[in-house]
Amino acid sequence: MRDWLIGLGVALACLIASWALLVLLARRLPPGILRDLAAFIPDCLTTVRRLRKDPRVPRRAKIAIVFAGLWLASPIDLIPEFLPVIGPLDDIVVVALALRYAGRQVPREVLLAAWPGEPRLLNRLLGPTNPEPADR
Secondary structure, three states, X not given: OHHHHHHHHHHHHHHHHHHHXXXXXXXXXXXXXXXXXXXXXXXXXXXXXXXXXXXOOOHXXXXXXXXXXXXXXXXXXXXXXXOOOOOOHHHHHHHHXXXXXXXXXXXXXXXXXXXXXXXXXXXXXXXXXXXXXOOO
């Protein structure tokens, strides 16, 4: 039992150390698409947390957003995370779909206020705003 606990502690320490190294390396990236991609998942988690508590967000949108947050936090993935480049792809797709769904039900200002990252990235994800119908 003791050996098992030691092995688990070592594995946990290695996981935390690798996360710390990834965060350190991501902060050193020059501004651009790579930096945006490295910050996408943490920005999505922050947005999920903020929108979940916002009273202006309808229940259906909150359910989609919470589902996306749980998907991100879940260790079970369609594509294993250890695969380089494509590992986090399922997470990104699920979050992008949930944010697009919420974007149709929530005013864009609310989403932009909850998004901690670059607004242009969220605007690109959500697509163009629906123009108001013109008076005829």
